[in-house]
Structure formats: C-alpha cells, structure tokens
Amino acid sequence: MSPTFSSLSVYNYRVFAAGALISNTGTWMGRVAQDWLVLTMLTPHSSVALGIVTGLQFAPLAIFGPLAGMIADRFPKRRILFATQSALALTSLLTGVLVVTGSVRLWQIFVLAFVQGIASALDNPARQTFVSEMVPHESLSNAVGLNSASFNAGRLIGPGVAGLVIAAVGTGPAFFLNTLSFVAVLVALARMRAGELNVTLPHRGKGQIREGYRYIRGRPDIILIMALVFVLGTFGMNFQMTTALMATVVFHKGAGAYGLLGSIMAMGSLSAALLSARRPNPRLRVLLIAYAAFAVAATVLSFAPSYDWFALLLIPVGLSALTVMTTANSMVQLTVPPAMRGRVMALYMAVFMGGTPLGSPLIGWIGAAWGPRWTILVGSLATGLAVLGAMLYLVRSQDMRVTYHSRQRPRFTVVRGQIGEPVPEVAS
Numbered sequence: 566m567s568p569t570f571s572s573l574s575v576y577n578y579r580v581f582a583a584g585a586l587i588s589n590t591g592t593w594m595g596r597v598a599q600d601w602l603v604l605t606m607l608t609p610h611s612s613v614a615l616g617i618v619t620g621l622q623f624a625p626l627a628i629f630g631p632l633a634g635m636i637a638d639r640f641p642k643r644r645i646l647f648a649t650q651s652a653l654a655l656t657s658l659l660t661g662v663l664v665v666t667g668s669v670r671l672w673q674i675f676v677l678a679f680v681q682g683i684a685s686a687l688d689n690p691a692r693q694t695f696v697s698e699m700v701p702h703e704s705l706s707n708a709v710g711l712n713s714a715s716f717n718a719g720r721l722i723g724p725g726v727a728g729l730v731i732a733a734v735g736t737g738p739a740f741f742l743n744t745l746s747f748v749a750v751l752v753a754l755a756r757m758r759a760g761e762l763n764v765t766l767p768h769r770g771k772g773q774i775r776e777g778y779r780y781i782r783g784r785p786d787i788i789l790i791m792a793l794v795f796v797l798g799t800f801g802m803n804f805q806m807t808t809a810l811m812a813t814v815v816f817h818k819g820a821g822a823y824g825l826l827g828s829i830m831a832m833g834s835l836s837a838a839l840l841s842a843r844r845p846n847p848r849l850r851v852l853l854i855a856y857a858a859f860a861v862a863a864t865v866l867s868f869a870p871s872y873d874w875f876a877l878l879l880i881p882v883g884l885s886a887l888t889v890m891t892t893a894n895s896m897v898q899l900t901v902p903p904a905m906r907g908r909v910m911a912l913y914m915a916v917f918m919g920g921t922p923l924g925s926p927l928i929g930w931i932g933a934a935w936g937p938r939w940t941i942l943v944g945s946l947a948t949g950l951a952v953l954g955a956m957l958y959l960v961r962s963q964d965m966r967v968t969y970h971s972r973q974r975p976r977f978t979v980v981r982g983q984i985g986e987p988v989p990e991v992a993s
Contacts, residue, residue: 619803654747661739710891713834713894797948832883
C-alpha cells in the first residue's frame, strides 16, 4: 500500500475513516445551509448575524475545552463519540424540521448553534485522540494527515452538493442529509473490533485540569504552536463567513456559486492533507513556511477582481492553511504522552477554535463597516504579524542558534526545548 494511505491497512481505522468521510461531507452541507439560511432567509445579508452564529458555534470550545479534555482522558473515547455524534445528528434534524415547517427564527439558530458547539467541544478531543487507539504510534502522523484529507474531501464535495440541493429543493433537505451522514459514524463505531483497539487506561484523580495546564506551561514548543494557531483560528480561518459575504455581496452570486467556492478551496486543502500524510515527521519549518504563505495568499485573495479569480486564489489559501493545521496537530499529538493527550488536545482545540467567538463577530462588524474584502485582509495582516513575531522569538530564544553554511541557505536550528525534550528543526 502507498505510504500516503498506510493507516488504511488497519481495519478499525479503515472503518472509521469511511464513516468519517460521509459525515464530513454532510457536515459541510449543514454549514453551507446554515450560512445561507442566516444570510438570505432570516436576515438581509447581515454579516453581523452570521458572525454571531459562527461565534456561538465555537464558543463552547473555549468554555468547555479543558473539561472536555479531562472527560476524554477519563472515559472510553468510543463511548463519548457515540454520545456526541448522536447529539449532533439531533440538532441537525431539529434545524431541518424548523426550516421545512416554516417556523424557524434567528434566535432558534443561535440556540442550536450553541448546542452544536457544546457537542463539538466534547467530540473534538475524544475524536482527535481516538486516532492513537486505532493505529500504532509510528502510523499516527499518517492517520492525522488522512483525517484531514477526509475532512477536506468532505469539504470538497459537501458545499457543492449543498448548493445544488438548496437551489433545487431548499435548505431544509440539506439539514436532513447532514443528519443522515452522522448515522454513518455511528455505524462505523458499532462495527469496530473492540479487542484490536489500543485503549489508553482511564486517568482519574483530582486536579487533572490543573495538571494539563502545568504540563503545557512546561512545553514552550507547544505554547508557540498554540499562539500561532490562535491567531490563525481567530482572524484567518473565517472563510465560512467571508466566502459567503464575497459571493453574495461583492460578486452577487447564488447558492450554487457560493457552495462551489467551498469545494474549490477544499481542492487545495485536500492536496495539503495528502502531502502531510506522506511526511512521517512534521517539522516546525514546514509550519512557519506554510503560515507565511497563507498570509501572502490571503492578502492577494482580498484583492481578487472577479469571482473567477477569487475562486482560483482560494486553492493556494486552502493549501497553506491546511498545511499549518495538519502540521501543528501532528506535532502536538506526537510529542505528548498518551495519558495527557486528551487534555492537551482539548486545550489545543480550545485555543485554535476558541478564538472564533471573539474573531467572528469582530470580522462580521468589519465586513459591515468596511466591506467584505476587509474581512479577509484583516486576517492576512494578523497572521503575517504572528509569523514574524514567532520567527523573532525563535531567533532571540536561548534555545536557538543560527548557523550559516557557505553552500546552503541560512538555517535556524533548535538545540533542545526548555524541558529537555527535542524540538523539531526550523529552517528558512
């Protein structure tokens, strides 16, 4: 089997990946349907309302992230996923019912978005760390990359299908299809061979959340990664909202054209995920280069003169953004002991996605005040400053040395982390 897909040789992971691909496709259908519902049916293209919905959906990741990580380390992850996936299916079903009966109101979408956020907050650390129970440690980086590929394959298919469904029969059926997609994950979880799972023994006791914070405080390499993904998640990764505003307000397109933008962006993201799956050891230099590339690509995107150019430029934006996310995720998971992985990944996701409740309303306000193009430009400026700050920190850090080679480009090399653990090399 190709190294890119080596984790699929494991039965449990293969079954889970199949269910996840179907679910991811449905999830992206649901997101497009929700945005379209808010923008065109419940408000007069209000970027502020869309920002509030997005913020409410991600706020629980920041509020309940540490608790969710403790739950993931304390209880069987497979059992947690059964519960969270069922809850997500029910919220999608209820949204669809409200839409098709004509009784949907904006405040109801606010409430349902927050409930979905709670389920996702509990689901994320369990799902992220469940990968390590399905595959051996040496395959973990590959499995993380394939998870991202599955997510973005769903992102490639889902928005386009959602646009067609919305244009043909309305938003309600799109929510129903999303509901059915969660069933695929529940079936996959039920069909797994429990005896072949490398189950991590539950870690119980007092002060677990504080223990997680203490562990991260002693890992400057993880703190740096979290700082970078916080800026990216807060200001840069608001494309669920920004593409909707650009499609409807700037380019005056309908549901089909809006859904197509998500699929086009996913082409770049899927390519990045497959490339990440081929790399056995994620490197900090890859993270920093991709981060800088995102800032440049997003800046160019904000000035796209037409819909066609905007769609084309979404490909490198998706490629660079997903490279950052996959590399950061793999670096954290591979360097954290199994007993701490749930809490660390919960805090990581809380930092990454938890900034969205702050950033989305702000970005929505910027879109209303200055125009949709600024919603992208502000994110590119913020990420550009963040990567410059990270490079300055690395150069000035006591754990860094700068070496020059006469026949090579200048290279920054990390000696050792502050707690005595090796940190990946950084090269410019």
